[in-house]
Amino acid sequence: MSQSIAGKVAIIGVGTTKFGELFEQTYNDLVVESTFEAYDDAGITGDDIEAAWLGCYLPLGWGYDGTGGPALAEALNLYPKPISRVSNYCTTGMEAVRNAALAVASGLYDCVLAVGAEKMREVPPRGSLVAQHVEKLHPLFGKGRTAPGSFAILATRYFEEFGAGKEDLAEVAVKNHYHGSLNPKAHFRKEITKEQVLKAPPVTEPLGLYDCCPTTDGAAAVVLCRADLAEKQFGKKDYVLIDGMGLSCANGYINTQFNPRFDFLGFDATTEASRQAYVQAGVTNPLEEIDVAEVHDCFTITEILNYEDLGFVKKGEGPEFVKSGASRLGGALPVNTSGGLKSCGHPIGATGARVIANLTEQLLGRYGERQVPGAQRALGHTLGGPGSVSSVFVLSKN
């Protein structure tokens, strides 16, 4: 790898829909709402967009919306521009931003759009993601291999190895629901107590209802341009720079948990993706150098593993990190100040773009009650295909 991406690409506008059960909005409605918010933020119109990338994970799971570039062109009247679609499990939204950023850095386009969108609630009960995994996968190692089941076994192993327990997971749920209570666009906006978490109905032992993020509808949009044009052409004094972008496919989708090296105590994909991003960004001590982070808390155990895989703390120290308040607003490194997947929900194609959008607002100092004062450097992380792929961004204020 000869060069870095650092300093080449600026984020000049972001937008997100409210996340939730959005039965009253179509897929196109979500795309339009998030994108026009991003246009307004950037001070541009669709005419300024030269190319776009759509992140949508599983359109055929629910309909044809989001299958290819034309779905974005149609929603936004971006005809006849170049629009690609990317899909990479739960990193999909971040992949849209990453490929858009590479295209800007290539010099071919000055200003591009990345949109992540997924509409997951408007399905019959048998059309849910869980039902599809049960019905479509291999009868021996596919059936029943749902997301909660895949992550629960890591919690069990972690408890055994480090003496942690359900009450440690509950700390993550309580923190992220608190952050979500401050986020007007979160799916869940109520604080919960540790007692509620521990008494909640079990989903897959040891994970209970409040250990799991919901399935959700939502979209997020990011406008990117050449960094040297952010002020000169688009009149931005304050914007966000991409310092590093890592992506790692560290295991196959099916074999994550059949990999003989897999210790069930963390995800290689996260470690490798963050390594790439840190090298590009020149980060050597993330806990010191990162001011705010959004990480993939699809389940509470995942956030604890992320702390360790991302190098915030050593193996086994994740529970203490959250218990100490370090990852809460006001702590040393606030994590998931949006409320995370736990409170925002997880429209798969949208999440990664939502993370970039929320961190941009943090770095620009306009994140309201959730603002981390003086945040200069941010980290965004997604993890997908239970542990097979991860994406990490390091962003900074210009």
Next chain:
Amino acid sequence: MSQSIAGKVAIIGVGTTKFGELFEQTYNDLVVESTFEAYDDAGITGDDIEAAWLGCYLPLGWGYDGTGGPALAEALNLYPKPISRVSNYCTTGMEAVRNAALAVASGLYDCVLAVGAEKMREVPPRGSLVAQHVEKLHPLFGKGRTAPGSFAILATRYFEEFGAGKEDLAEVAVKNHYHGSLNPKAHFRKEITKEQVLKAPPVTEPLGLYDCCPTTDGAAAVVLCRADLAEKQFGKKDYVLIDGMGLSCANGYINTQFNPRFDFLGFDATTEASRQAYVQAGVTNPLEEIDVAEVHDCFTITEILNYEDLGFVKKGEGPEFVKSGASRLGGALPVNTSGGLKSCGHPIGATGARVIANLTEQLLGRYGERQVPGAQRALGHTLGGPGSVSSVFVLSKN
């Protein structure tokens, strides 16, 4: 659009499987065979690959193979590298190459891999693409809107407007089957006569069996590197340069034929994608400046429309272009010297990468009986989502 991509990215290795009914090969087998051929051609190993892009259109149509980057990592043991997946209807394979090329031009990666793969034959009869379109789409404008039906109405309109007929379409079929008879990797390798085409069973009037490309299994791989490293680092004296890459989403997937401006006589997406690529490549007279082309002959009528949409000839002159022999081997601008989709078949995710691979072999002067002597500049074209999206590449010998 400030700059061009021209001269920044080199193609230093290509590989393709035989295309056909490959029941004896899994999806992974196809990926491995095409990629290792490309590695050998480039004189590299997987260790040299820094990032990869997988093009696979519709994995959930048939199984989980190809859903995301991990599918490529698993087949090729590319762990833990960054691998994206793109999907954009029938331009999918070309989109893998395009996004890979943008990433190289960005300066982040020196050497990357693009693979297109699709396994379409190993399905029960009700699992075919046609069956899915009939079953899954909207009951009013979805059901029955199969690919042959979507393109047949353009043939009918073209006949009415320009006085052409089935015998003109037959010229395309005869030519491409002749070219395919020379291609050991084509799905169909038999010459056919005009009489056979005209007497073939009807599929959708006016298209008969020989007017339609088959559904097929196959994969193709392309190794790309920074142009300035092609000789210095990879020891290549002869390689191919990307002069221009255009992509256009000119209509929505559903509304192609509901667009009030649509005249049913050609595809705006092709015209716009070629315009972008020509500007980048500095092409002003494609018929004079392009020596060999691969275009999207999913149906015979499509190839005739492509001649016109790509600016090889004026509207209405397509039939004469093929009848005159201009697009046959030995003609002024040989088109689909591989045999095209008509003879190679159309594994959707693979086709665009196969086109780039075949044109690379033409430009390097090693395309055997199908060689166009002295070819210096080549054009590749794909068209998907019946007319909603098109991709065009212009390539040249270094």
